[in-house]
Every structure is written in C-alpha cells, then in structure tokens.
Amino acid sequence: xxxxxxxxxxxxxxxxxxxxxxxxxxxxxxxANPINVPMAYIAKILQDLSRKxxxxxxxxxxxxxxxxxxxxKGNVHDLIEAVEGDDRIxxxxxxxxxxxxxxxxxxxDLAYKEKQFLMQKLKETTLKxxxxxxxxxKTVLPL
Amino acid sequence: xxxxxxxxxxxxxxxxxxxxxxxxxxxxxxxANPINVPMAYIAKILQDLSRKxxxxxxxxxxxxxxxxxxxxKGNVHDLIEAVEGDDRIxxxxxxxxxxxxxxxxxxxDLAYKEKQFLMQKLKETTLKxxxxxxxxxKTVLPL
DNA sequence: ATTATAATATGATAAATATCATATTTAAGA
DNA sequence: TCTTAAATATGATATTTATCATATTATAAT
Numbered sequence: 001x002x003x004x005x006x007x008x009x010x011x012x013x014x015x016x017x018x019x020x021x022x023x024x025x026x027x028x029x030x031x032a033n034p035i036n037v038p039m040a041y042i043a044k045i046l047q048d049l050s051r052k053x054x055x056x057x058x059x060x061x062x063x064x065x066x067x068x069x070x071x072x073k074g075n076v077h078d079l080i081e082a083v084e085g086d087d088r089i090x091x092x093x094x095x096x097x098x099x100x101x102x103x104x105x106x107x108x109d110l111a112y113k114e115k116q117f118l119m120q121k122l123k124e125t126t127l128k129x130x131x132x133x134x135x136x137x138k139t140v141l142p143l
Numbered sequence: 144x145x146x147x148x149x150x151x152x153x154x155x156x157x158x159x160x161x162x163x164x165x166x167x168x169x170x171x172x173x174x175a176n177p178i179n180v181p182m183a184y185i186a187k188i189l190q191d192l193s194r195k196x197x198x199x200x201x202x203x204x205x206x207x208x209x210x211x212x213x214x215x216k217g218n219v220h221d222l223i224e225a226v227e228g229d230d231r232i233x234x235x236x237x238x239x240x241x242x243x244x245x246x247x248x249x250x251x252d253l254a255y256k257e258k259q260f261l262m263q264k265l266k267e268t269t270l271k272x273x274x275x276x277x278x279x280x281k282t283v284l285p286l
Numbered sequence: 287a288t289t290a291t292a293a294t295a296t297g298a299t300a301a302a303t304a305t306c307a308t309a310t311t312t313a314a315g316a
Numbered sequence: 317t318c319t320t321a322a323a324t325a326t327g328a329t330a331t332t333t334a335t336c337a338t339a340t341t342a343t344a345a346t
Binding site: 202205 | 291
C-alpha cells in the first residue's frame with residue numbers, strides 16, 4: 001500500500017514522537033535498530049524531513065533528532081505527502097488525474113467514501129496522540 | 144496508491160470486460176490506445192493475466208484478447224493480487240507482517256475498518272458489474 | 287500447404303526506488 | 317582552540333518497476 005520510504009518515515013517519526021523531546025535527542029544509530037530500518041536509509045529520510053521542518057535535529061555532540069512540541073502537532077497525512085510528494089496519496093485509484101462524482105472512474109463510487117474517511121483520520125490524528133498510544137503500550141511499531 | 148502495473152491491468156481488463164467477448168476479440172494495438180497505456184507493456188501484462196486465466200486470448204488471425212463469461216465473474220481484488228503478488232494489498236499499512244487487533248500497529252485502529260470495507264467491496268463487485276457501468280456511461284476509464 | 291496475423295516468450299534498456307558509503311559542517315566539551 | 321561527536325550533503329551502487337524490441341508459435345483463411 002505504502003512505499004518502504006513512507007513506512008520507514010512513519011515508524012521513525014512515531015518513534016521520535018514517543019521517545020524523544022528537545023532535551024532528549026536520539027541519534028540515527030539509536031533509531032535505526034528499534035524500528036528495523038537500514039541506518040543510512042533512515043538517516044537520509046530524517047534529514048529530508050528535517051529540512052522540511054517535520055522533525056527537528058541538532059548536530060554535534062549531544063545532538064540528534066527529536067520532535068519539538070510544534071512537530072508533535074503534525075499528522076501522518078502531511079508526513080506521507082512530504083515524503084512521497086504532493087498528491088500520490090489523494091489521487092484517484094486508477095490514475096494521477098482527478099476523478100470525481102461528476103466524472104467518476106470505475107472504482108470511484110466503490111472506493112471514494114472509504115478513502116476520504118481514511119484520509120480524514122490520517123489528517124486529524126496528531127503524532128502526539130499516536131505517540132501516547134505507543135507509550136501506553138496500546139500499539140506497537142511493527143518490524 | 145496502486146502501482147502503474149496494477150492501474151494498467153485494471154483499466155485493460157475493464158475495457159475488455161465492457162467491449163469484448165468470445166466472438167468479439169480485441170487486439171493489443173486496439174486496447175493500448177483507448178486506455179492510454181504503452182502497447183508493449185500492456186501486452187506483457189495481459190499475457191501474464193492470460194496465463195493466470197483471468198483473461199482469455201486466442202492467437203492468429205481473428206485472434207485477440209477477450210473476457211469469457213467465466214472471466215467476467217472475477218473481481219478487482221483478485222486482479223490486483225494476481226499482478227502484484229500475494230498479500231501486498233491486504234497487509235498492514237506499516238509493514239508486510241500482519242498486525243491485528245491484539246497486537247495493533249499505530250495505524251491499525253485508525254485504518255483497519257476502512258481498509259477492510261474497501262477490500263470487501265473490491266472483492267464483491269464483479270467485473271461484469273463494473274463493465275455495465277462503463278457501457279452505460281455511468282463511469283469512465285481515466286487516461 | 288502457404289501465407290498472413292496475432293498472441294507468446296524472452297530478453298534488453300530505462301527510470302525510479304531503495305540502499306550503502308563518505309567527506310563536510312556544526313557544535314559541545316576538555 | 318582542539319578534539320570529538322553528531323547531522324548534512326552528496327554521490328555511488330543495487331534492486332525493482334516500467335518500458336521497448338523481437339524472434340517464435342499458433343491459427344484462420346486462401
């Protein structure tokens with residue numbers, strides 16, 4: 001469903017959301033293992049997200065990645081959009097070009113409602129909320 | 144959301160579902176254009192689907208691809224599985240390994256219901272039904 | 287039977303995604 | 317200020333997905 005890059009990004013960000021903050025930064029090498037993602041690859045992804053201000057980072061000794069309070073207000077939908085580019089996620093199931101109620105593709109009626117519902121949830125659920133569930137052991141980050 | 148291969152496969156099969164039958168076969172070169180897919184590529188995909196008996200074909204003069212009555216009973220879910228392999232479509236959003244209610248990933252609660260609902264619809268809607276909508280102009284195959 | 291036609295099988299190339307490696311820059315602490 | 321530790325920037329390689337090209341095989345029609 002999602003590309004590896006997207007899955008890796010979500011896992012890394014949620015890990016940071018749950019276990020880091022400004023006074024508790026986490027280094028690449030300490031992120032890669034628990035979420036089971038190649039170190040150099042997750043480094044690249046997080047560097048990209050840092051540039052886009054979805055995660056925070058500081059270099060040098062005592063440095064690392066973390067989520068600021070502001071970052072924690074973000075959501076998974078925006079994260080996905082950031083890593084896989086604009087509208088891949090919200091596009092029509094059969095094409096990149098839009099299809100809509102007045103010119104529906106074969107799968108539009110069948111899928112539209114569920115897809116919108118899912119998108120809505122991915123937008124309205126904050127990283128902070130998801131991190132809370134993780135910390136309470138209600139959810140897990142799969143390998 | 145879906146790979147090009149999956150999108151192409153669905154479009155081609157629905158096109159055949161709507162406009163072909165055993166006595167009205169359609170050649171590769173006459174499929175590629177209307178659904179806007181590279182000819183050699185859709186050829187490869189349809190050949191694969193033919194091998195897997197999801198579409199029918201006959202070679203030689205007067206030959207081409209078509210959907211048999213039996214093929215028309217198929218659904219989009221099985222089609223997707225056939226082209227992109229086993230369980231990519233039904234897997235957890237964050238990983239290939241299963242996550243479930245008793246060991247939910249961070250997105251499980253958020254996505255599970257909608258995803259199941261969508262899968263269900265993709266399974267229960269026959270190609271014949273979708274083709275009917277196409278023929279009646281109720282839906283279109285996007286470019 | 288021969289010819290023409292269309293799928294089939296196969297392999298080559300291109301582009302995108304995923305992965306690895308490393309020199310450079312920033313910043314903390316001695 | 318020097319050393320060390322971390323992200324950053326950049327580029328190389330590998331794998332997968334997408335695309336192109338073509339020789340082979342089956343079959344209808346003459």
